[in-house]
Amino acid sequence: MMNAVHPEFLSQSKEIVHIVENFETEGVLFIAGKRNKIKLFPLGDMTVNVKSFKVPNILNKLVYRFFRKGKAQRSYEFANRLLEKGIGTPQPIAYFENKGPFSLKDSYYMSEQLEADLTFRQLIEIPDYPEHEIILRQFTQFTFKLHELGIEFLDHTPGNTLIKKTGHEKYGFFLVDLNRMNFHSSKMTLKQRVVNMAKLTPEMRLVEVMCDEYAKLYGRPYDEVLSLMVKYTQYFSNRFHRKRRIKEKLGLRKKTN
Numbered sequence: 001m002m003n004a005v006h007p008e009f010l011s012q013s014k015e016i017v018h019i020v021e022n023f024e025t026e027g028v029l030f031i032a033g034k035r036n037k038i039k040l041f042p043l044g045d046m047t048v049n050v051k052s053f054k055v056p057n058i059l060n061k062l063v064y065r066f067f068r069k070g071k072a073q074r075s076y077e078f079a080n081r082l083l084e085k086g087i088g089t090p091q092p093i094a095y096f097e098n099k100g101p102f103s104l105k106d107s108y109y110m111s112e113q114l115e116a117d118l119t120f121r122q123l124i125e126i127p128d129y130p131e132h133e134i135i136l137r138q139f140t141q142f143t144f145k146l147h148e149l150g151i152e153f154l155d156h157t158p159g160n161t162l163i164k165k166t167g168h169e170k171y172g173f174f175l176v177d178l179n180r181m182n183f184h185s186s187k188m189t190l191k192q193r194v195v196n197m198a199k200l201t202p203e204m205r206l207v208e209v210m211c212d213e214y215a216k217l218y219g220r221p222y223d224e225v226l227s228l229m230v231k232y233t234q235y236f237s238n239r240f241h242r243k244r245r246i247k248e249k250l251g252l253r254k255k256t257n
Helices: 007-021 058-067 071-084 120-125 132-148 190-197 204-218 222-256
Strands: 002-005 028-032 037-043 046-053 092-099 104-112 151-153 161-167 170-175 181-183
Touching: 002 007, 007 037, 007 046, 007 092, 007 104, 046 071, 071 092, 071 104, 071 181, 120 132, 120 161, 132 151, 132 161, 132 170, 132 190, 132 204, 151 190, 190 204, 190 222, 204 222
Parallel strands: none
Antiparallel strands: 002 092, 028 037, 037 046, 046 104, 092 104, 151 181, 161 170
């Protein structure tokens, strides 16, 4: 089994390996997704979050074995890069990949469990959440910082940012589900930035606030930013609903067969 343990946790390597080796029979189930499973385990005086990635299909088994880093390894390495750049994410602890001679089998990413106050999705769903606009504007500032650093978080979607109150009208933001990222060496264009934000919400009242804040930070007219945001928000929203309709039709066909 290929693995890496963060230098700060090397003294707990034995316990970390035990957790991964006993993932299926121990721990507390946190999320049981269609693709991945997350469990919580005690490690010393902290709680750790262990994500077990779905075993890839036959093609990806070969790709991840020989040609591309697996999701667990990318999650671990990207988390370290984010922290080096001052971007919030739960503390990475280790990753493990079980590789056979010709394919990747199972893989795991371990990080510290972060107790957040809410996610960006909850901010969307609860319009009267206390200090709602303050949080939304600070989240936009956080996203602008990502872009200024050349970080394109490809899964910048509502459930992948944890939000934690850190002081009076002050909030911290922490990225999760990290295995898909681009780190640009050149400055990101306005189009790249807007496209990266366009999957967050189709709610116009939120889009308008985000565009207002982002336009001020970027030094471009509000109408220009809003126009682009509306265009790509509608594009992704339409694509999402189109995919859902296709899946529903396929599901109906399977039932009738």
